[in-house]
Amino acid sequence: MVTIESSIKVRLVKIGELAKLTGCSVQSIRHYEKEKLLATLRRSDGNFRLYDSATVDQLKFIKHCRSLDLSLAEIRQLIALNQQPGMGCEDVNRMIDSHIEQVALRINELQDLQDKLMALRTSCASQSTVKECGILQTLSVSRK
Amino acid sequence: MVTIESSIKVRLVKIGELAKLTGCSVQSIRHYEKEKLLATLRRSDGNFRLYDSATVDQLKFIKHCRSLDLSLAEIRQLIALNQQPGMGCEDVNRMIDSHIEQVALRINELQDLQDKLMALRTSCASQSTVKECGILQTLSVSRK
DNA sequence: CTTAAACTCTATGGTAACTATAGAGTCAAG
DNA sequence: CTTGACTCTATAGTTACCATAGAGTTTAAG
Numbered sequence: 268m269v270t271i272e273s274s275i276k277v278r279l280v281k282i283g284e285l286a287k288l289t290g291c292s293v294q295s296i297r298h299y300e301k302e303k304l305l306a307t308l309r310r311s312d313g314n315f316r317l318y319d320s321a322t323v324d325q326l327k328f329i330k331h332c333r334s335l336d337l338s339l340a341e342i343r344q345l346i347a348l349n350q351q352p353g354m355g356c357e358d359v360n361r362m363i364d365s366h367i368e369q370v371a372l373r374i375n376e377l378q379d380l381q382d383k384l385m386a387l388r389t390s391c392a393s394q395s396t397v398k399e400c401g402i403l404q405t406l407s408v409s410r411k
Numbered sequence: 412m413v414t415i416e417s418s419i420k421v422r423l424v425k426i427g428e429l430a431k432l433t434g435c436s437v438q439s440i441r442h443y444e445k446e447k448l449l450a451t452l453r454r455s456d457g458n459f460r461l462y463d464s465a466t467v468d469q470l471k472f473i474k475h476c477r478s479l480d481l482s483l484a485e486i487r488q489l490i491a492l493n494q495q496p497g498m499g500c501e502d503v504n505r506m507i508d509s510h511i512e513q514v515a516l517r518i519n520e521l522q523d524l525q526d527k528l529m530a531l532r533t534s535c536a537s538q539s540t541v542k543e544c545g546i547l548q549t550l551s552v553s554r555k
Numbered sequence: 556c557t558t559a560a561a562c563t564c565t566a567t568g569g570t571a572a573c574t575a576t577a578g579a580g581t582c583a584a585g
Numbered sequence: 586c587t588t589g590a591c592t593c594t595a596t597a598g599t600t601a602c603c604a605t606a607g608a609g610t611t612t613a614a615g
Contacts, residue, residue: 398496
């Protein structure tokens with residue numbers, strides 16, 4: 268009897284190449300492993316991490332999620348859900364919806380902030396001295 | 412000869428009252444002190460921090476700056492500038508301008524993110540299973 | 556075969572602006 | 586004089602990494 272592992276030759280890469288293939292840094296990969304988002308398939312005799320092509324895809328998935336600013340905790344959840352193919356995916360939808368909401372909130376906050384900063388900026392003419400600076404004066408007055 | 416300090420009675424408050432007066436947390440105040448943004452006027456016999464009303468104003472200034480998301484380093488700079496009343500205030504203007512730019516950049520980033528999240532969200536109908544979930548499928552495909 | 560460069564390993568400290576906690580001391584009222 | 590509220594310092598935790606040290610591994614060249 269021959270095991271799949273011994274009969275099929277799989278190309279394994281070290282962490283540096285995995286990093287290049289995915290555009291992640293080596294440290295990120297080790298960090299994802301520590302955070303249980305990514306498993307190391309096996310180690311070389313010298314204890315180097317070795318990965319197969321499935322791992323490359325998993326890491327790309329993680330990277331895609333990160334580019335959408337999903338937290339590592341959320342990504343961990345998505346990976347877990349992904350392993351329950353038969354279940355409903357309402358949880359996935361809920362997560363994304365809530366994320367959209369968070370981002371919308373943050374955009375609004377920043378927009379308010381932007382308005383305040385612009386108003387503040389108009390309070391000082393460039394040629395002024397620190398003593399007369401409208402910005403510093405405004406900042407010294409507490410807001411209602 | 413009588414010093415000003417001994418002849419005029421100043422109302423001094425402890426850190427808890429300073430916190431109430433300004434809406435800052437006690438820990439924040441201690442943190443600002445460690446970061447050299449705020450000095451403690453003096454200590455009680457029992458080593459409690461004591462503050463006067465000028466400190467209340469300084470802390471309000473800091474709080475106002477923080478509400479505009481200025482970093483502690485930037486605030487430290489503003490405080491230093493404030494102590495050079497005769498100098499031009501171009502540096503103040505520059506700082507605020509650069510801050511406005513940063514915020515604008517961040518808003519744009521978040522807006523892009525929002526668009527991507529919305530697109531992602533439409534890829535899954537709520538009644539689907541994990542296996543068929545368009546969101547998970549989309550996330551599994553690396554972006555161009 | 557040996558050596559040197561390039562790579563990898565683990566462990567640790569740093570980032571920003573705090574929050575939360577522990578364990579000890581101080582103060583004010585009853 | 587005791588109890589509760591307050592304060593003190595020091596330390597760990599938050600998030601997603603990056604940077605570094607010091608040691609070991611691999612590989613290509615000589």
